[in-house]
Amino acid sequence: MFRTALRNVLAHKARLLMTVLAVMLGVAFVSGTLVFTDSLSQAYQNGSAKGYSHVDVAVRPVHQQSKGDRLGKETELTRALLDDSARVPGAASAIGVVQGFTAIADKNGKLISENFPSRGGNYWGGKDPRYPLKSGTAPRGEDQVLIDSETARRAGYKVGDTIRISVDGPVLTPTVTGIFTTDDGHVAAGGSLALFDTATAQKLFDKPGTYDEIAVKAKAGVSQAELKAQLDRALPRDRVETVTGKRLAEQEARTIEASMSGMKRGLLVFAGISLFVGTFIIANTFTMLVAQRTRELALLRAVGASRRQITRSVLIEAFVVGAVAAVTGLIAGIGIAEVLKSLVKALGAVIPEGPVVIAPGTVLSALAVGVLVTMLAAWLPGRRAARIPPVAAMSSVHAKATTKSLVLRNTVGALFSAAGATAILAATTMDTNTAQTVMALGAVLLITGVFVLTPLLSRPLIAAAAPALRAFGVAGKLARQNAVRNPRRTAATAAALMIGLTLITGMTVTALSLQRGIDKMASSALRADYVVFMANGNFLSPEVEKKLRTVEDVTAISPLRNSPSRIEGRTEYLTGVDGAAFGKLTNLKVKDGSFTIGGTRVVVDEKTAEGYGWKAGSRFTVAYEDGKKQKLTVAGLYEGNEMIRGIMLDNATLSPHQSDPTDMQVLVKTADGPSDATKDRLVKALGSNPGIKIQDKKGLSQEIGQMFSLMLNMLYGLLAMAVIVAVLGVINTLAMSVFERAQEIGMLRAIGLDRRGIKRMVRLESLVISLFGGVLGVGLGVFFGWAAGELLSTKLETYELILPWERLAVFLLLAATVGVLAALWPARRAARMNMLQAIKAE
Incomplete structure (x- = not known):
């Protein structure tokens, strides 16, 4: 029977070619997805491992837990902690790390890394081991900066050029004193990195005398674990935590793997769809092949072949076809991985260079998918052929399906379709968390039912x-x-x-x-003509609002300012607005009370109010981020949405309790409405800042549409x-x-x-x-x-x-x-x- 099955495969080469192609495409997509994501993940992980080569142990601040009305705060890493870290016996050196947002404009004034992280940091001393200089010298003062070599290449900058950069509002025009290389994963992904001297970075990022992290390098012969133990003994454990460089690299690798998993799952879903569609073709092909060989199979039954042998011969054919398709699909998948890489690059992403990774799991997955899908699809036709009596097969009386089988098929299909449609209709009235699962199950049942x-x-x-x-x-x-x-x-x-x-x-x-x-x-x-915000989602400096107020066409303006607070033992974010102007800039439906913001009177969206049991006229106590408490009154409840929701109060009430007021966005209304001329005036008022976006409602819609x-x-x-x-x-x-x-x-x-x-x-x-x-x-x-x-x-x-x-x-x-x-x-x-x-x- 084995030899017979092999001869049947070779005897129907042309007819089986389409089946091989169908399986091969599905396998190629599966293996291509795995090769692409594994290669990309490995390249990022290699880069991140190199990025942590200068850190044996990192000292980080501890965020205190919020309790009662007290808001937890993050401890500060001071110069004293830096000096204590550098003095432990196993430390060779300690570097204070300062980080923040820094937008770099290209020569046309546009943000270079609009869709990727735009970061800034500090260059430590005259020679920073983290960032080897490719050319130039270390920066000194606000008028000097270093930029990474990838950004310099993309924008065409060189040492001596003057560039436009933005930190959190004001535009700076420093001179590029040097270009450095880095293994930073964010830069490899298409972001940019600008470095200032430490004092300048602390000033620009509003961290005077403090650091975001302390990177400690061990002496020769001292392990990371030994250095960590020494730092744990020397530093206050309630204020800082220590993490080894190896652990940091592992955490980064897990983060990268987690970020890649979404892409991998999405691509594998479509590969699964292709295989699912291919299953019909395989089943169809084997059904027709078996039907054409009915007399041949009947003759085999007549000369002594059992039903099991007939089914097995069909499955052997499927195994051979699936194995050939799986191997060719795996090879084609490597090519698809390269195509996917080119496609991602064409969409504007920067992918780090690295070897093609073909993991053993990828090979096993390709072979398993190709062989199992083909054999499963061929099993039913083979079983059906084996059950036909030899005499009936000889006379081909089996050709038409029986009335019983058709009634059974239609009954099963109707039941599946009805169950699927009922589940989908029921899901539309359910809670969102469970509705998605019920709807997905209903979709599978309905598609299956319609197919039957x-x-x-x-x-x-x-x-x-x-x-x-x-x-x-x-x-x-x-x-x-x-x-x-x-x-x-x-x-x-x-x-x-x-x-x-x-x-x-x-x-x-x-x-x-x-x-x-x-x-x-x-x-x-929104009634506002424009929404002003940072291009990468960071916070705006309050200076932005002040500069926009100087534009003569502006008739109403309000920043939206976020601040954490504690209400009834829960952390709740307050939104500060200009109470007098906010009603002119928005069109929110009032459900209870009045839309009045000022003094201690606030407005709250319905869902938040429901969570606290508030209504118009309710009073509650808030503990601000500085620890001070105040009684506030709910003036009205409004219908919130994905753009505007939460507890809103006047900035005059909120800002005195904030140590560093910053704005999420600024709403602006002008006398003549949105126009190119008006937008140009607003852009010029902000110094043609590359990091700030000014969008009208049409622009916001177009961005969503894109x-x-x-x-x-x-x-x-x-x-x-x-x-x-x-x-x-x-x-x-x-x-x-x-x-x-x-x-x-x-x-x-x-x-x-x-x-x-x-x-x-x-x-x-x-x-x-x-x-x-x-x-x-x-x-x-x-x-x-x-x-x-x-x-x-x-x-x-x-x-x-x-x-x-x-x-x-x-x-x-x-x-x-x-x-x-x-x-x-x-x-x-x-x-x-x-x-x-x-x-x-x-």
């Missing part, structure tokens, strides 16, 4: 195309009949395309609807893999169908249907099957998009369902194109058949 029901659905849906097919005469009529002749095969072929289009449609509807909801929220909640467009384009690219696999499935089915109907096609040629008619018949059959899958996919996708929207609307009240009719039409056109392209080779093969040989074929 597709043979039943194929007849009425394909029959609906009859009027259009009549226009093609005999070829159109024959195409319709051929499409419904074997409903199970048609269903399996259409299902592959259905799943891909279901995901594409569902994601498109959800993303576009979510975008519209966010746009509406921004436009309805994010969703990028996300959808990436999803379309990934889901294209499933569509390619579906194309292979249609080609496979048509090729098998043409082979099976050789006698019939020969007879049609003999009675007068020309080659063009034969080609048209096969193409129309393919078109009908593809559109059948497309209609099911788009329909399910719209339903899933609606259901996901119902779930999102509980979190985003401005959510609005959008049905992008143009895109839906494009998706159906895509399905039709798949049908036309997939039919090219089978149609040509059918038309070129010799009619006499075809008529004689068995």
Whole structure:
């Protein structure tokens, strides 16, 4: 039986090629994802390990825990602690580390690392071992700075150039005195790093006389553990903690691995979809191969082969096919990893160089996925073939499914579909945490149910195309009949395309609807013409608000300022605003009381108020970050959203209790509304600061739109893999169908249907099957998009369902194109058949 199985594989090379390709694509995506993420993770980890080579032990401040009305604070690392660290017996040196935000502009005045960390720090003494100088000298004073070599290369800067930088507000124009190299992982990822002398860095980052960290280097022969123990004895344990360099590198490696896991999971999901779609093709192929060899298998049964041997022979064929596909898929996956790396670079990311990592787990995963998926898909056809009695197989009475089997299949499909739809509808009314799980389960059940029901659905849906097919005469009529002749095969072929289009449609509807909801929220909640914020999300200096107030067109302005506090034993963040102007800048719906902010009167969003049991007129005690307490009165409750929520009070009340007031953003309203001229005046008032963004509501919407467009384009690219696999499935089915109907096609040629008619018949059959899958996919996708929207609307009240009719039409056109392209080779093969040989074929 083993030799028979191998001969069967070799005897059907052309027919099994599509199956090999389907499995290979899925395996290639899985292995490519693993190779790509492993290589990227290893490159970042190698860089981070080098970055900690100068640190044997790091001394860090301890954050005190908040208790009662007392807010926990972070202890300060003073010069005295630095000196104590340097004096321990095992320490060779100790460096005080200062860090903060520093934006660097390119020669056109734009932020260099807009989408990546823009960081600043201190250069220690005349020669800092952390940052080897590539050229130039150490900086001294605010008018001198060092920049990393990657930033210098990207922006075209060299020693002696004057650059524009921003720390937390004011624009500085220092001279580049040197360029350094670094293994910093943030720089390798595309960020920038600027270094000042220590005193300047402490002043700019508002840390006079203190440090963020103390990096201690051990003497020769002293281990990191020994140095840590000495530091623990010498330093106050209630104020600082010590971490070895090895532990820091391990923590960084875990962080990198965790950050890569999301990308890995996302890519593996799409690989799984491709394999899931490929499973239908494999099952379809083996079903047809087994059907074509029915008499051969019956003869084997007649001469003594058992049912188990027949099933085993089919599984051996599947094993050989899966092994070949797995090996070729693994090789192709390495190429896909390089393509993914190029794609990420094209999107603007900077990827550190490193070797291609092919882990043993990747090899085992590729082989296991390829072989197991193929064997599982082939098991049912093999089992079905083994159960056919030899005499029945000889006479081919098994060809049609029994009424009992069809009733059972339709009953199971109806139950799965009903259960899935019920679960999805129930999830739309549930709590968000459990609803996602229930909806995901319902989606799986519904897709499974629809797949099981597709043979039943194929007849009425394909029959609906009859009027259009009549226009093609005999070829159109024959195409319709051929499409419904074997409903199970048609269903399996259409299902592959259905799943891909279901995901594409569902994601498109959800993303576009979510975008519209966010746009509406921004436009309805804000009356301000502009929102001013830091490009990387850092806090703004209060100087920004002061400078904006000097612009003559500005009629109302309010900074949004965050401050931690303690209320009833809980840590709660307060939002400070300009009480007199805030009502003119926002349009928040008042649910109770009045929107009055000033003195001790505050407004609170509904959800926060509900958590404390407050209503309009309620009074509560707040402990500010400086420890002082005050009684505040709830003047009103408002309907919060994702942009504006929380407890709001006047900055005149909040700011005296803040040691370092900074703003999250500043809302600005102007006399003439948003315009290019007005925006230019605001930009100039801020000194053309590269680190600050000034956006009107249209600009905010466009930025959100760009994010969703990028996300959808990436999803379309990934889901294209499933569509390619579906194309292979249609080609496979048509090729098998043409082979099976050789006698019939020969007879049609003999009675007068020309080659063009034969080609048209096969193409129309393919078109009908593809559109059948497309209609099911788009329909399910719209339903899933609606259901996901119902779930999102509980979190985003401005959510609005959008049905992008143009895109839906494009998706159906895509399905039709798949049908036309997939039919090219089978149609040509059918038309070129010799009619006499075809008529004689068995």
